[in-house]
Amino acid sequence: MASIDIQNVKKAYGHVQVLHDIDLQIKDGEFVVLVGPSGCGKSTLLRMIAGLEGVTGGEMRIDGKRVNELHPKDRDIAMVFQSYALYPHMNVAGNMSYSLKLRKTAKKKIAAAVASAASKLGLDPLLDRRPKALSGGQRQRVAMGRAIVRQPKAFLFDEPLSNLDARLREQMRAEIKKMHGDLKATSIYVTHDQIEAMTLADRIVAMHGGVVQQVGAPLELYDRPANLFVAGFIGSPGMNFLDATYANGNVTLKDGTVMALPAPLAVADGAKVTVGIRPEHVVMGGEGSGMAASVDLVEPTGFGIILHLSLHGLAFKVFTLDRAALSAGPSVHVSFPAQHLHVFDDKGDRCVAR
Amino acid sequence: MKTSLLPTIAHRLAILAYVIFALFPLYWLFKVSLTPNDLLYSEGVRMWPSRTTWEHYSFVLQHSAFPTFFKNSLIVSGSTAIIVTICASLSGYALSRFSFRAKYWIVGLMLLTQMFPLVMLVAPIFKILTPLGLTNSLTGLIVVYTAFNVPFATFLMQSFFDGIPKDLEEAAMIDGATKFTAFREIILPLTLPGIAATLGFVFTAAWSELLFALMLINGNNAATFPVGLLTFVSKFSVDFGQMMAAGVLALIPAALFFLLIQRYLVQGLTAGAVKG
Ligand SMILES: Nc1ncnc2c1ncn2[C@@H]1O[C@H](COP(=O)(O)OP(=O)(O)OP(=O)(O)O)[C@@H](O)[C@H]1O
Ligand SMILES: [Mg+2]
Numbered sequence: 001m002a003s004i005d006i007q008n009v010k011k012a013y014g015h016v017q018v019l020h021d022i023d024l025q026i027k028d029g030e031f032v033v034l035v036g037p038s039g040c041g042k043s044t045l046l047r048m049i050a051g052l053e054g055v056t057g058g059e060m061r062i063d064g065k066r067v068n069e070l071h072p073k074d075r076d077i078a079m080v081f082q083s084y085a086l087y088p089h090m091n092v093a094g095n096m097s098y099s100l101k102l103r104k105t106a107k108k109k110i111a112a113a114v115a116s117a118a119s120k121l122g123l124d125p126l127l128d129r130r131p132k133a134l135s136g137g138q139r140q141r142v143a144m145g146r147a148i149v150r151q152p153k154a155f156l157f158d159e160p161l162s163n164l165d166a167r168l169r170e171q172m173r174a175e176i177k178k179m180h181g182d183l184k185a186t187s188i189y190v191t192h193d194q195i196e197a198m199t200l201a202d203r204i205v206a207m208h209g210g211v212v213q214q215v216g217a218p219l220e221l222y223d224r225p226a227n228l229f230v231a232g233f234i235g236s237p238g239m240n241f242l243d244a245t246y247a248n249g250n251v252t253l254k255d256g257t258v259m260a261l262p263a264p265l266a267v268a269d270g271a272k273v274t275v276g277i278r279p280e281h282v283v284m285g286g287e288g289s290g291m292a293a294s295v296d297l298v299e300p301t302g303f304g305i306i307l308h309l310s311l312h313g314l315a316f317k318v319f320t321l322d323r324a325a326l327s328a329g330p331s332v333h334v335s336f337p338a339q340h341l342h343v344f345d346d347k348g349d350r351c352v353a354r
Numbered sequence: 355m356k357t358s359l360l361p362t363i364a365h366r367l368a369i370l371a372y373v374i375f376a377l378f379p380l381y382w383l384f385k386v387s388l389t390p391n392d393l394l395y396s397e398g399v400r401m402w403p404s405r406t407t408w409e410h411y412s413f414v415l416q417h418s419a420f421p422t423f424f425k426n427s428l429i430v431s432g433s434t435a436i437i438v439t440i441c442a443s444l445s446g447y448a449l450s451r452f453s454f455r456a457k458y459w460i461v462g463l464m465l466l467t468q469m470f471p472l473v474m475l476v477a478p479i480f481k482i483l484t485p486l487g488l489t490n491s492l493t494g495l496i497v498v499y500t501a502f503n504v505p506f507a508t509f510l511m512q513s514f515f516d517g518i519p520k521d522l523e524e525a526a527m528i529d530g531a532t533k534f535t536a537f538r539e540i541i542l543p544l545t546l547p548g549i550a551a552t553l554g555f556v557f558t559a560a561w562s563e564l565l566f567a568l569m570l571i572n573g574n575n576a577a578t579f580p581v582g583l584l585t586f587v588s589k590f591s592v593d594f595g596q597m598m599a600a601g602v603l604a605l606i607p608a609a610l611f612f613l614l615i616q617r618y619l620v621q622g623l624t625a626g627a628v629k630g
Contacts (some may be wrong), residue, residue: 052524072527079528085521089543099529146529 002063002153002186003028004049009058011210018044019210021058026154029184032305034280035233036207042190045207046156049188051075062153073102078147079156082163084139086131086146093116093127096145103150116172117145119177137168148179154186162192173199194236198222206230228348231276237306237317237344239276246273246351251343255312260337263353267345272300274344279306279319281340284328295328309334380605387411387598394594395590410599413585419574420600427561428607430492430578434499435557438507442547442552446511447537451520464505472502476569489570495578498570499560507552514548515541550615557611561604579604 004026011019012136019041021055026032028069044054047053049060051072060067067075086095093114100110117333121141131139140160147155157176173196180187180200191197197204198218206213206221206229214226225231249264251273259275264276267273284307285288293316297308305325307318309332318325318334325332343351364459386394388406392615397403444495449457479498480489488494518541526536542549564580571577586597 050524050528052527071532072524073530073532077528079525081521081525083519083521085519085525087522087526087540098526102530102535146525 003152004188005061006045007059007061009045009048009060010056011041011048011053012056017056017210018239019048019056022212024205024212024215026186026188029186031180031187031189031202032205033203034188034190034191034205034207035194035197036213037233038192040207041210041253042207043158046079046158046188046190048182049154050077050079050156055065061156070335076153077156078141078150078152078154078156080147080160082159084131084143085125086139086142088131091128092123092134092142092145094192095131095142096149097214099146099150101260108307109124113149114145117149120148121145121175136163137172140164140168140172144176144179148183152185154188157187157191158298159187159190159192161196169193176200194234197234204234206233208233224350225342226343226350228274228276231342231344231350235239235278237279237319239278240282240316242277243312243316244273244274244275244343246271246343250276253312255291259336259341260338261341261343265343265351267351272346273351274348275335275336276342277340279317281337283335283337284318284320284322284325285333287333290333293332293334294331298326298328300326301353307332359523363574365487383598383601383605386594387602389595391595410595411603414599414603418600419585419594420579420582421579422574422601423577423579424603426492426576427579427604430495430499431557431560433496434503434560435553437496437500438556439505439549439552441504442507442511443542443549445504445508447541449508449512450515451523464508465545467502467505472565476565479566482571490572490576492576495567495576498564498566499556503556503559507556510552510555511545511548514545514551518532518544546618550618554612554615558608561608 004024006022006026008026009019009022010017010047022045024032036042046054048055051067051070051074055068062075062077087098090098094115096117097110100113105113114127115124118127121144122144123138123141126134126138126142133144134142134248140163143160161172164172176189177200189196189200201218203215204218204221205215208229210281214221214230216224221230225234228241232241242253244253246252246265246267247269250258250260252258253275263298291311293309293311295307296310296315299306299308304319304321305323307320307325307328309316309318311334316334318332345351371410387401387410388408389403390405390407390409393403393405448454449461480514483489483494483498486494488497522540522544523531523533523536526540527533531539561577562580567578567581568584571581574582583597583600583604586593
């Protein structure tokens with residue numbers, strides 16, 4: 001196992017720069033999840049760590065040793081591809097033992113390692129099959145097995161579960177978490193899935209447009225998003241945003257509603273700000289409590305209910321566990337508890353308390 | 355099912371018609387090779403002669419230079435096929451996987467070589483080969499055939515390599531393989547259908563090539579079999595029976611060759627590599 005240091009790393013394809021000055025220190029045994037919209041450079045960063053993609057600038061260190069110029073085979077890293085990339089002409093055992101064979105491991109040791117990985121992943125009855133005779137979930141397990149037969153310095157996962165159905169994904173997610181608990185292996189995991197990110201990560205790295213937006217524990221990103229992008233990206237349904245002006249510890253919405261903040265902010269009076277509140281934090285009340293909003297759509301999810309409201313012509317979402325919301329009339333009253341308000345300045349950065 | 359009976363029959367009939375059309379010349383070749391000389395012209399056009407004989411075959415094998423031609427052809431075609439396939443595998447891989455500056459021009463140049471009518475090139479090639487002592491030699495033929503087949507075979511192999519997901523060799527490299535090991539142990543086994551197709555294509559092309567064989571070779575010692583067939587044409591007559599018998603014999607290696615590689619031609623080896 002090893003630490004991974006990424007210092008000022010840049011990546012450009014010709015004139016197009018896809019990664020800008022990425023700085024990231026990953027500790028030994030840490031599970032880091034990369035999230036971000038499609039095309040933000042997550043896979044590119046992962047592939048650079050693996051050595052499949054050259055580094056345009058900056059430095060990459062594994063266990064303190066510079067690896068910029070090191071061939072993938074010499075980095076001792078395991079990777080699970082989104083496409084699984086199983087060798088079609090080898091059976092499951094062959095797929096899993098290939099890396100050990102290349103390292104000239106003794107036959108007995110190989111057999112033991114394959115057997116132990118196979119039993120961990122429930123692959124024992126499938127060892128003689130070729131990949132084409134496996135289901136998607138089984139292929140995924142083989143891809144995982146190929147990574148864990150040896151003890152690499154780090155595991156890289158590029159959306160390993162995105163081809164699986166919801167039930168299987170849930171199950172594999174738990175298994176990956178359990179496996180990380182057992183192996184304590186440094187892991188970097190790319191995903192689109194909020195829940196995967198929140199449940200698996202020791203730390204989440206939120207990326208956008210090739211720039212790291214925020215790094216922190218899952219709840220830190222949820223509770224204190226550093227900017228509008230992170231605020232909107234983390235959480236589902238996404239955060240609501242309202243334009244407002246700040247003055248004297250209060251924010252004033254467009255319609256004149258004044259809301260007091262728990263603490264005064266370090267912004268000038270009269271500054272334009274954006275107020276954010278998560279749908280699950282909006283409180284619904286009866287007549288006379290808060291603002292009136294009209295109901296556009298009611299979406300029961302089974303677990304809870306998502307109400308699509310419009311507040312002064314602005315689309316707005318509320319998430320509630322209260323079944324009574326199902327029979328909400330054409331209009332409801334909502335209020336925003338001050339402790340759940342997020343305020344962002346005109347540049348989109350979180351406003352800190354004065 | 356009632357509804358699909360008619361289309362099925364029509365489908366089978368169409369295939370049958372095509373097979374008959376394609377195989378009829380071969381049948382005729384075989385038929386003439388078995389027809390005794392005295393019946394060839396006297397019986398008119400018949401589907402099967404009233405009497406058959408193997409005498410043409412025994413004559414061809416025992417009293418003509420045909421075994422020499424056959425051996426020469428085998429050497430030339432086999433060597434050409436193997437050399438071309440090795441070159442084309444390597445260059446096709448490079449074109450498929452690497453990006454390098456001159457790629458565009460190299461591809462253009464290779465296409466250019468395919469545009470000349472071969473007849474135009476006979477004289478210059480003869481002129482080049484003579485001082486090298488490569489006329490009238492099998493080596494010369496192999497060199498020329500290899501040169502002419504490599505470009506097309508390269509494109510053929512490139513398209514097979516393009517069909518193999520890049521993830522596979524990346525996975526191999528992460529597993530600890532060098533680029534070359536990944537090529538040899540992962541990519542190459544998956545390209546067997548492509549290699550078989552290329553081998554087959556080049557082998558048949560070289561096997562039946564006449565123009566250069568005729569121009570660069572004189573005398574029987576280094577003649578290949580298409581040239582050899584012409585020896586059955588004399589000034590006053592054509593010895594059809596023997597010529598056809600030689601033709602049938604010449605078909606055997608090509609047929610055997612395809613029988614050998616057909617397993618790879620029809621098989622989709624990459625199934626199961628990626629999701630789906
Ligand atoms: N070979 C390449 N040449 C030029 N641009 C590339 C190349 N590979 C990737 N890019 C660009 O780099 C950017 C980042 O791509 P990357 O694959 O890392 O995105 P991603 O975050 O993994 O997206 P997704 O979530 O869709 O997988 C994209 O805008 C893409 O167009
Ligand atoms: Mg990606």
